[in-house]
Amino acid sequence: MPLKLSATEPSITRVWPRWLAADTRSRGTIWSVGVVCAVARLTRVTRLRTAHQPSAPVLCASGLRKVYGEGRSARVLLDEVALAVAPGELVAVVGRSGSGKSTLLHLLGGLDHPDAGRVEVGGRPVTGASERELSALRRESIGFVFQFFHLLPELDGEANVLLPARLPGAPAGADRRGRALIDRLGLRSVARLAPHQLSGGEQQRFAIARALVADPLLVLADEPIGNLDAAAGSVVLDLLRSSADEGRAVVMVTHQAEATARADRVLRLEHGRLFPTHASGAAITDHAEPAPRPVSE
Numbered sequence: 338m339p340l341k342l343s344a345t346e347p348s349i350t351r352v353w354p355r356w357l358a359a360d361t362r363s364r365g366t367i368w369s370v371g372v373v374c375a376v377a378r379l380t381r382v383t384r385l386r387t388a389h390q391p392s393a394p395v396l397c398a399s400g401l402r403k404v405y406g407e408g409r410s411a412r413v414l415l416d417e418v419a420l421a422v423a424p425g426e427l428v429a430v431v432g433r434s435g436s437g438k439s440t441l442l443h444l445l446g447g448l449d450h451p452d453a454g455r456v457e458v459g460g461r462p463v464t465g466a467s468e469r470e471l472s473a474l475r476r477e478s479i480g481f482v483f484q485f486f487h488l489l490p491e492l493d494g495e496a497n498v499l500l501p502a503r504l505p506g507a508p509a510g511a512d513r514r515g516r517a518l519i520d521r522l523g524l525r526s527v528a529r530l531a532p533h534q535l536s537g538g539e540q541q542r543f544a545i546a547r548a549l550v551a552d553p554l555l556v557l558a559d560e561p562i563g564n565l566d567a568a569a570g571s572v573v574l575d576l577l578r579s580s581a582d583e584g585r586a587v588v589m590v591t592h593q594a595e596a597t598a599r600a601d602r603v604l605r606l607e608h609g610r611l612f613p614t615h616a617s618g619a620a621i622t623d624h625a626e627p628a629p630r631p632v633s634e
């Protein structure tokens with residue numbers, strides 16, 4: 338069966354070539370996320386270093402706004418979204434279908450541009466960066482698990498995973514790490530199959546291995562256990578949890594309570610804003626998002 342590509346997700350032909358080459362409406366919290374990010378930026382400037390400081394947030398986003406359409410048909414999808422994620426943190430984002438979760442992850446990962454606001458990853462600007470700078474940043478610092486996987490159809494599962502390990506700037510040992518991830522995710526017996534020969538859950542696990550192979554500072558995972566049974570889902574959640582425990586920052590979009598249970602923080606995206614939440618089964622729903630707010634509201 339052909340891969341289902343979301344109309345709202347960047348197409349594979351756009352995503353991979355580009356890749357290769359707070360959380361609350363309260364002004365106080367938005368302000369404090371801004372201060373955390375600004376202090377981190379200042380610290381880096383005063384130390385005249387460009388490398389990421391271990392104690393600074395890995396991800397800093399503030400004032401993010403995304404509007405689709407124009408004039409009377411304009412819709413505010415994200416408004417004043419602020420989020421700072423520290424090394425070692427696993428943050429889950431929940432919200433109704435259509436609330437903008439994938440859009441938010443795309444903005445955080447530099448795959449789409451906000452209409453306002455800024456994003457930094459590891460102290461490097463995502464917003465305002467050139468395509469060349471963005472490519473390097475994504476390759477070196479961000480692992481992205483797409484909601485609809487986006488494996489390259491002409492490569493088998495293992496080759497998809499090892500591709501980032503063979504790009505310039507890949508860390509030493511990435512190849513070995515990729516093979517270990519394939520084993521850990523139970524994919525060895527299907528490693529030589531092409532994406533169209535794999536089940537949805539197998540494709541999802543290859544996509545997760547690919548996101549982690551280059552040992553990124555930041556992992557952005559869009560519904561990473563959406564297609565998995567309980568056992569495979571638990572292996573993936575263990576992997577994301579240990580990725581965070583080893584010092585990475587992880588942001589995971591999910592509809593599943595077993596995933597939010599592993600997170601340090603759970604944020605709910607609703608009407609364009611992020612709210613802290615104590616997720617329970619009742620807080621996570623698949624129902625469609627009600628009508629978005631018009632720009633004039």
Ligand SMILES: Nc1ncnc2c1ncn2[C@@H]1O[C@H](COP(=O)(O)OP(=O)(O)OP(=O)(O)O)[C@@H](O)[C@H]1O
Pocket residue numbers: 344345346405406414432433434435436437438439440441484
């Ligand atoms: N390029 C676009 N042009 C117009 N509308 C768009 C565009 N991209 C996304 N949208 C709209 O933004 C809304 C949010 O889409 P998004 O994919 O971010 O939702 P989501 O929260 O990830 O949903 P799901 O849980 O179903 O994956 C949808 O109503 C979608 O139609």
Ligand SMILES: [Mg+2]
Pocket residue numbers: 438439440484559
């Ligand atoms: Mg989505």
